[in-house]
Amino acid sequence: xxxLIDRTRERAPTTGPVSVAERQREKARPKGLYKARTPxxxxxVHGPWRWLKWALLIVMxxxxxxxxxxxxxxxxxxxxxxxxxxxxxxxxxxxMIQLWPQEVYFITGLLVMxxxxxxxxxxxxxxxxxxxxxxxxxxxxxxxxxxxxxxxDRNARMRLxxxxxxxxxxxxxxxxxxxxxxxxxxxxxxxxxxxxxxxxLIRTFWVGTAPMTxxxxxxxxxxxTYVFAGHMREQVCTYMCPWPxxxxxxxxxxxxxxxxxxxxxxxRGPHKKTETWTGRGDCVDCSQCVVACPMGIDIRKGAQxxxxxxxxxxxxxxxxxxxxxxxxxxxxxxxxxxxxxxxEGRKPQHRLIRPRTLYYAGALLLxxxxxxxxxxxxxxxGVHALRDRNPAYVQLQDGAVRNGYTLKLxxxxxxxxxxxxxxxGVPGAVLTDPGHPGSGPLVVxxxxxxxxxxxxxxxxPAAAADARAxxxxxxxxxxxxxxxxQIISGDxxxxxxxxxxxxxxxx
Amino acid sequence: MSxxxxxxxxGIETTGHEWDGIKELDNPLPRWWLWIFYGCIAFxxxxxxxxxxxxxxxxxxxxxxxxxxxxxxxxxxxALQIQRGQGEAMLASASLQQIEADPxxxxxxxxxxxxxxxxxxxxCHGAGGxxxxxYPNLRDDVWLWGxxxxxxxxxxxxxxxxxHADTRMSQMPAFGRDGLLQGAQIADLTEYxxxxxxxxxxxxxxxxxxxxxxxxxxxxxxxTGVGSREFGAPNxxxxxxxxxxxxxxxxxxxxxxxxxxxxxxxxxxxxGVIKALAVYIHVNAxxxxxxxxxxxxxxx
Ligand code: SF4
Ligand code: SF4
Numbered sequence: 164x165x166x167l168i169d170r171t172r173e174r175a176p177t178t179g180p181v182s183v184a185e186r187q188r189e190k191a192r193p194k195g196l197y198k199a200r201t202p203x204x205x206x207x208v209h210g211p212w213r214w215l216k217w218a219l220l221i222v223m224x225x226x227x228x229x230x231x232x233x234x235x236x237x238x239x240x241x242x243x244x245x246x247x248x249x250x251x252x253x254x255x256x257x258x259m260i261q262l263w264p265q266e267v268y269f270i271t272g273l274l275v276m277x278x279x280x281x282x283x284x285x286x287x288x289x290x291x292x293x294x295x296x297x298x299x300x301x302x303x304x305x306x307x308x309x310x311x312x313x314x315x316d317r318n319a320r321m322r323l324x325x326x327x328x329x330x331x332x333x334x335x336x337x338x339x340x341x342x343x344x345x346x347x348x349x350x351x352x353x354x355x356x357x358x359x360x361x362x363x364l365i366r367t368f369w370v371g372t373a374p375m376t377x378x379x380x381x382x383x384x385x386x387x388t389y390v391f392a393g394h395m396r397e398q399v400c401t402y403m404c405p406w407p408x409x410x411x412x413x414x415x416x417x418x419x420x421x422x423x424x425x426x427x428x429x430x431r432g433p434h435k436k437t438e439t440w441t442g443r444g445d446c447v448d449c450s451q452c453v454v455a456c457p458m459g460i461d462i463r464k465g466a467q468x469x470x471x472x473x474x475x476x477x478x479x480x481x482x483x484x485x486x487x488x489x490x491x492x493x494x495x496x497x498x499x500x501x502x503x504x505x506x507e508g509r510k511p512q513h514r515l516i517r518p519r520t521l522y523y524a525g526a527l528l529l530x531x532x533x534x535x536x537x538x539x540x541x542x543x544x545g546v547h548a549l550r551d552r553n554p555a556y557v558q559l560q561d562g563a564v565r566n567g568y569t570l571k572l573x574x575x576x577x578x579x580x581x582x583x584x585x586x587x588g589v590p591g592a593v594l595t596d597p598g599h600p601g602s603g604p605l606v607v608x609x610x611x612x613x614x615x616x617x618x619x620x621x622x623x624p625a626a627a628a629d630a631r632a633x634x635x636x637x638x639x640x641x642x643x644x645x646x647x648x649q650i651i652s653g654d655x656x657x658x659x660x661x662x663x664x665x666x667x668x669x670x
Numbered sequence: 671m672s673x674x675x676x677x678x679x680x681g682i683e684t685t686g687h688e689w690d691g692i693k694e695l696d697n698p699l700p701r702w703w704l705w706i707f708y709g710c711i712a713f714x715x716x717x718x719x720x721x722x723x724x725x726x727x728x729x730x731x732x733x734x735x736x737x738x739x740x741x742x743x744x745x746x747x748x749a750l751q752i753q754r755g756q757g758e759a760m761l762a763s764a765s766l767q768q769i770e771a772d773p774x775x776x777x778x779x780x781x782x783x784x785x786x787x788x789x790x791x792x793x794c795h796g797a798g799g800x801x802x803x804x805y806p807n808l809r810d811d812v813w814l815w816g817x818x819x820x821x822x823x824x825x826x827x828x829x830x831x832x833x834h835a836d837t838r839m840s841q842m843p844a845f846g847r848d849g850l851l852q853g854a855q856i857a858d859l860t861e862y863x864x865x866x867x868x869x870x871x872x873x874x875x876x877x878x879x880x881x882x883x884x885x886x887x888x889x890x891x892x893x894t895g896v897g898s899r900e901f902g903a904p905n906x907x908x909x910x911x912x913x914x915x916x917x918x919x920x921x922x923x924x925x926x927x928x929x930x931x932x933x934x935x936x937x938x939x940x941x942g943v944i945k946a947l948a949v950y951i952h953v954n955a956x957x958x959x960x961x962x963x964x965x966x967x968x969x970x
Contacts, residue, residue, distance in 0.1 A: 198701060200702075398700060402700055551798065552798070554809055557807065558810065559812075560811055560905065560908035561908065562909045565810070565956060567809070567956070595957065618780075
C-alpha cells in the first residue's frame with residue numbers, strides 16, 4: 164500500500180520565496196484554449212548522481228553511434244556488419260546470430276525480457292530507466308548542456324530570454340539551434356546505418372543514391388530529435404509517454420524513489436548561521452532542488468507523476484546541506500515506508516524481497532531460460548515438407564504409385580551445408596529428384612542464408628502398392644501411410660513427418 | 671461560466687463530471703497538441719486540393735495532382751511486363767535441359783509455368799495436372815506423344831488436332847458408327863483389349879478377336895497393343911487408361927472413336943513461356959522417363 168502524504172496542506176505558511184517555477188506555473192494557469200509550455204531552466208548541479216548521468220550519457224551515445232560501424236566477417240556476399248536489420252533481405256544480423264523472419268519471436272522474447280527487467284527495476288528503485296537511460300532523457304540532457312554552453316546557466320538563460328533582441332542574444336540563440344539541429348541530424352543519420360551497410364550508405368547518402376527510406380527516416384529522426392529534445396523535453400515524458408502512468412502499478416511503499424525526507428526536513432524555513440537547529444527541520448527552503456529539476460517539479464510535495472528519479476535534486480540539496488553543515492541526504496533514494504516509519508518514530512526497514520519483486524524476477528528468469536533454451540536448440544537447417552495435394556497420388560503405367568513433395572530447406576547458417584535426404588517409413592519406396600539427375604543417395608548443397616526448394620518424388624513399386632491395397636481392404640478411405648523425410652547433415656538427423664498416399668489403388 | 675466549480679487542491683476548474691467521487695479537472699490542452707491538430711486540418715485542406723476528393727454528379731474532383739490508382743496499375747502492369755519479358759528472354763535463350771538443371775532458372779520456370787498452367791491448361795488437365803477421363807494425366811509416366819522435355823514442348827507448340835500446320839494427329843476410327851465393324855466384333859474386341867492389360871477375359875471372344883485386332887488396330891496400337899508415340903496411340907497393355915478401363919467404356923470408344931483436341935499455344939505464348947510450361951510439366955511429372963532412381967537406404 165502506498166501511503167499518500169499530502170504535504171502541500173501541512174506545509175507551514177510560506178515565509179520563504181515562492182519558487183520561480185511555481186510563479187510561472189501560476190501565470191500559465193488556464194486562460195485560453197491551450198496551455199503554453201512552462202519554460203524550465205534546470206540549474207547545473209554537481210555531485211555523484213550528476214556524475215553518473217554524465218558517464219551514462221557518454222556510454223549510451225557511444226553505443227548508439229559506434230554499433231553500426233562494428234564489422235563482423237561473414238562468408239560470401241553476406242553483409243559484414245555486426246548489427247544489421249536487413250529489411251530488404253528479411254534478415255536480422257547480430258554478431259554471430261542471424262535471425263529469419265519466422266524467428267522474430269526471439270525479438271519478441273527480448274522485448275518481453277526488457278519489459279520485465281523494467282518492471283523489476285521500477286518495483287525496486289522507481290523510474291531509474293527514465294532518469295538515466297531513456298533516449299528522451301539522454302538527448303534532452305545533452306541538449307540542455309548545449310544550451311548552457313551558449314546561453315549560460317539558469318539565471319543567465321532566464322535573463323537572456325527576458326532581454327530584448329540584440330546581437331548577443333541572436334548569435335547565442337542561432338548558434339544553439341544550429342548545434343541542436345546538427346546533433347539531431349547526427350542522431351537521424353546514425354539510425355539509418357542500422358538498416359544498411361554503414362560504409363556503403365555513408366557514401367551513397369551524400370551522392371544522393373541511397374534508398375528513399377534512408378532519407379525519409381533520417382529526416383523524421385532529425386525532426387523528432389530536434390523537437391522532442393530541444394523544445395518539448397519534459398512534455399514528452401509527462402504527456403506523450405505512457406510509462407509514468409503505468410509505473411504506478413509497479414511501485415509500492417517499499418520502492419526506492421527519490422524522496423524528500425519529510426520527517427527530517429519539516430518544518431522548513433530559512434536559517435541563519437547563528438540560529439539553533441533544534442525544533443525545526445533541515446530544509447532551509449532554498450528551492451535549489453526545484454531549480455535543479457529538469458521536470459520542473461518540487462520533490463518536497465512527494466512522489467509525483469512527473470519525477471523521473473534522476474537524482475539531480477539530491478545533488479542540489481546535498482550541496483546545500485554541506486553548506487549549512489547538516490548531514491547529507493535530506494533528499495535521497497528512500498522508500499515511503501521508511502519515511503512513514505520514521506515519522507512514527509520506528510526504525511525503518513527496507514525490504515527488497517517482496518512478492519512483487521519475486522514475481523518480476525521469477526518471470527524474468529523464466530523468460531530468459533526459455534530464450535536460452537530456444538537459442539540452444541535453434542535449428543540451423545529449417546525444413547518444411549509440403550505434400551502434393553492435387554493430385555495427391557499418381558498411378559504409373561506399371562501400377563506403381565507415386566507421390567510428389569516440395570521440400571523447403573532453409574539454411575540458417577553462414578556456410579554452405581551438404582545434406583543427405585532420405586525417405587523412410589514406406590517399404591520399397593524409391594526417392595527421385597528431377598532436378599538432380601544421377602543415382603545413389605540424394606545429396607544436396609544448401610547455399611547459406613537462403614531457402615532451397617526441392618521437388619521430390621517417391622514411388623512405391625506396383626508389387627508393394629498392390630500388397631498394401633490388399634491389406635488395407637475396401638472400406639479404408641484413409642489410404643495414407645505415415646512416412647518421414649530424414650535430413651542428415653553431419654551427425655545431425657532432422658526428421659520431418661509427412662505421409663504417403665496410395666489413393667484408390669487401381670488393380 | 672463563472673459558476674463552475676473549482677477544485678480547491680489545484681485551483682483548476684472542474685468539468686462538472688464526477689465518477690465515484692473522482693472529479694475531472696478541466697485542464698487545458700498542451701500547445702503542441704493543438705498545433706498538431708491545426709496541422710492536421712491544414713493537411714486535410716491541402717489534400718482536398720491536391721488529391722481526388724469531392725464526389726460530384728459526373729465523377730469526382732480529380733485534384734491538382736491528377737492522381738489515379740487506375741493509371742498507376744496500368745503503369746505498373748507495363749513495368750511488370752517488361753520485367754517479365756527479361757525473364758522470358760532468359761528462358762528462351764537457354765535449352766530446356768539447362769533450364770531444368772539450373773536451380774535458379776528452374777525455380778523461375780516453375781513459377782511462370784504454374785501461373786500459365788493454372789490459367790490455360792487447368793480447365794482440361796485439372797489444376798494440379800492430374801487429368802480426367804478423356805484428358806491425359808500430366809503427372810504420371812504415360813505420354814501419348816512422348817514425355818521428354820522436347821516432346822512436351824513440341825506438343826505445346828503444335829497442339830493435337832489443333833489446326834496448326836504441323837499439328838499432332840491421331841485418328842481412332844469410329845468402327846461401329848461408321849459401320850466398319852459389326853456389334854459382335856466390337857464385343858469380341860472389347861474382351862481382347864481387356865485381356866491385353868492382363869485382366870481376366872472370355873478366352874473364346876479373345877480368340878475370335880485376334881485377327882480383328884491385327885487387321886484394324888495393330889497399325890496404330892502395334893501388334894502387341896503397346897501403342898505407338900508416332901501415331902499418338904495409347905498403350906493398351908498398361909494399367910493407365912485415357913478414358914476408362916471398364917468394358918462399357920472400351921466398347922464405346924471402339925464404337926465411336928472419340929478423339930481429344932488440344933489447342934496450339936504457339937500463337938499465344940512466347941517461346942520462353944512455352945519452355946517454362948514444358949519444364950513445369952516435366953518436373954511435376956517426376957522428371958519424365960527414364961527416371962533415374964535415388965537408391966533409398968534403409969534407416970540405420
Ligand atoms: S524531482 Fe528530483 S529526481 Fe525527480 S525529476 Fe526532479 S530532479 Fe529528478
Ligand atoms: S534543496 Fe534541500 S534545503 Fe533546499 S529547498 Fe530543496 S530540500 Fe530544502
